[in-house]
Amino acid sequence: MKRIRISRCGSQLLSQPTTIPRRPICPYAAAALQRKTTTSHNHRIQVRLQSTSAASDAFDLEEASSGSGSQPSKSSRLETKHTPLEGLPSPHPSAAERSSKLAALRSRLSLPERFPLQTLARTLVHPSADPNPAFNNASLAVMGANLLGYYTTEHIICNYPRLPIEVLFAAQEAYIGPKALATIAAEWGIEAVAEPGGEVDPGLLQLKRLRPGENPNPGSLQPFKPVKWNITTTHRIMKGDEFGVKKAFGSAPLSVNQPVTLETAAQSFVRALVGSLHLHLGRPLAKRFFRDHFMSRHLDISKLFDFRTPTWDLSKLCAREGFEPPIARLISETGRLSRHPVFVVGVYSGNDKLGEGVGSSLDEARVRAAAAALKGWYLYKPLDVTVPSSTEGIELEKSNWRPNLVDCGEVIC
Amino acid sequence: MSTSTPITRLCTKAPRTSLLPFVQLRHESTSRRHKKLMHLPEAPSYTPTRSAPTLVFNPPSSAPSAYHTPLKFLPPNDRRRKLNTEALKYASATSHRQQTSALAAPGTPLHIASHLPPKPSSMLPPPVRKPYEKKYTLGEVEIAEIRRLRLSDPDKWTRVKLAEKFGCTQFFVGMLVRVPEKHQRVETSHQKARDMWGERRRGAREDRIRRRAMWGRDE
Structure with missing residues (x-):
């Protein structure tokens, strides 16, 4: 759908804990800035810088010294005063090293040792548990969502260039939609806390749970409702996100202390994990992780179609492509005069069979055959596919670009 | 035991009325003829042209997969076009080799008496509805x-x-x-008639609509 500038995203995220960014990069950060809640956590920022940042140690120290130099009085006061663990909104980063759950999760996902446990712990903190953007996973989740959308979209579009846009959106939803991500998190064995806090195990998903019967979207957080009811497909492509839905981000800043459902928190964890993998391990390993955990899930795209007038669509398609008009022919039948007849009808254009359908009436078999022929058209898969992201990176890992097939579009009646 | 024809059968036998010559009728009365009839030609994949061992792929008949793009729908520069043409040539050569003999051609008595499935032919199946030219x-x-x-x-x-x-x-x-006025009028009268339907008829009609929608979803 859209091209993201990965280099900019990465540098912003890694240097984020030093100072509050002037331009907030995600709505959670914007909301937190408005509420001025970040000042109470500055004592933890210093600790965090030395432990979780992916950059070198010298860089860390330099940043730490500059950070403490900018706010000398407050940081020194807070460092001397010891805060009890129960007072923290989420587990302390230093607890990540001692958590067996985090180590188990890292080895279960086959992540290398150089992926820090502190970052893994940070991806498990949802903004509803910890409103501080330096400690929750909001920024990583935004980046991970963009990466997931980019990789999935290019995979589907390059492999199925003729797919109608509605089916494309549905396939995106099936691969990386909220429900799919929540399922993936559950399959990874992610467990959630009953109540977030500094004393709980950092290997648990930290979120403030929605109470039973509570409205998940109160007040300004209603999901986007279109002003116009007839939103066009073009509008959905241009203005929507990868699922064809207008983004909730940007329209209204999300409040940080609002309770969320487990599904929301789990999906933000999966996105944040992909984002942090990209930052710490680089593009090739992140892509391999994406291929192993997301593209390996089987999705039968042929089940996503819903044709209303398949025979009409097919004759329009044949007229557009310059084929002979389609003719339904009865290939075989049995029990025409019985209670359960079966007809096998094929749709032919000239001498070529386009599709075949089975039905208990001639009309049913004809319509099914036309739908099968349309699926045969839309589900065309080229033999040689070069996705755009495979040409990025250094010389060794990138492949030569060969242009993909670009289709002129779906049949519109 | 006597092998001569019994008297009763001789008496009941009707005299020949027609002067037409006898026509021999062959039924599948003996086991030999029945066995001959049941003899099916081997599948093309079981009759390799080479003596070297080959892979036999003979799947049961099923609905074709939607992921197999028909030849006509392939772009002109796709490599599968060439492969498809070769496969088509091979299939037609095989079917010509095993073509039905002229005696068993459609329209002859041998063809009618047979219960065998039709042999492959180059003829297209009959159309479901009469094809028409758009004017x-x-x-x-x-x-x-x-x-x-x-x-x-x-x-x-x-x-x-x-x-x-x-x-x-x-x-x-x-x-x-x-004509929106007439549409409104007819729709109202139809709705009035529909409101008088009982539960069974209404359910049957709704199910029919639901089944019709399933055709397009391929369920």
């Missing part, structure tokens, strides 16, 4: 006339009558001109 004969004048007639008296000039008069489809008439 684009109506001009501006006729279209204006259709609109005038339909709007002047929608009860007399129904879509069926106009389609018959001008030689087009009812669907085309509906595309040209709509």
Whole structure:
């Protein structure tokens, strides 16, 4: 759908804990800035810088010294005063090293040792548990969502260039939609806390749970409702996100202390994990992780179609492509005069069979055959596919670009 | 035991009335003929042309997969076009090799008596509905006339009558001109009739609509 500038995203995220960014990069950060809640956590920022940042140690120290130099009085006061663990909104980063759950999760996902446990712990903190953007996973989740959308979209579009846009959106939803991500998190064995806090195990998903019967979207957080009811497909492509839905981000800043459902928190964890993998391990390993955990899930795209007038669509398609008009022919039948007849009808254009359908009436078999022929058209898969992201990176890992097939579009009646 | 014909059968035998010559009728009465009839030709994949061991792939008959793009739908520069043409050539050569003999051709008695499945042929199956050529004969004048007639008296000039008069489809008439008042009236009367339906009839109609929608989803 859209091209993201990965280099900019990465540098912003890694240097984020030093100072509050002037331009907030995600709505959670914007909301937190408005509420001025970040000042109470500055004592933890210093600790965090030395432990979780992916950059070198010298860089860390330099940043730490500059950070403490900018706010000398407050940081020194807070460092001397010891805060009890129960007072923290989420587990302390230093607890990540001692958590067996985090180590188990890292080895279960086959992540290398150089992926820090502190970052893994940070991806498990949802903004509803910890409103501080330096400690929750909001920024990583935004980046991970963009990466997931980019990789999935290019995979589907390059492999199925003729797919109608509605089916494309549905396939995106099936691969990386909220429900799919929540399922993936559950399959990874992610467990959630009953109540977030500094004393709980950092290997648990930290979120403030929605109470039973509570409205998940109160007040300004209603999901986007279109002003116009007839939103066009073009509008959905241009203005929507990868699922064809207008983004909730940007329209209204999300409040940080609002309770969320487990599904929301789990999906933000999966996105944040992909984002942090990209930052710490680089593009090739992140892509391999994406291929192993997301593209390996089987999705039968042929089940996503819903044709209303398949025979009409097919004759329009044949007229557009310059084929002979389609003719339904009865290939075989049995029990025409019985209670359960079966007809096998094929749709032919000239001498070529386009599709075949089975039905208990001639009309049913004809319509099914036309739908099968349309699926045969839309589900065309080229033999040689070069996705755009495979040409990025250094010389060794990138492949030569060969242009993909670009289709002129779906049949519109 | 005597092998001669019993007296009773001789008496009951009817005399020959016709002077036509005897025609030999062969039924599948003996086991030998039955066995011959059941002898099916081998599948093409089981009859390799080479003596070297080959892979035999003979899947059971099933509906074709939607992921197999028909030859006509492949772009011109796709490599599968060439492969497909070669496969087609091989298949036609095989079917020609095992072609039905002239004696068993359609229309002969041997063909009718046989219970065998039809041998492959190059003939296309019969069409489900009679194919028709699309005619684009109506001009501006006729279209204006259709609109005038339909709007002047929608009860007399129904879509069926106009389609018959001008030689087009009812669907085309509906595309040209709509009469919302009549549509409203007819819809109200139909709704009134529908409201009198009982539970069974209503359920049956709703199920029919639901089944019809399943055709397009391939369920």
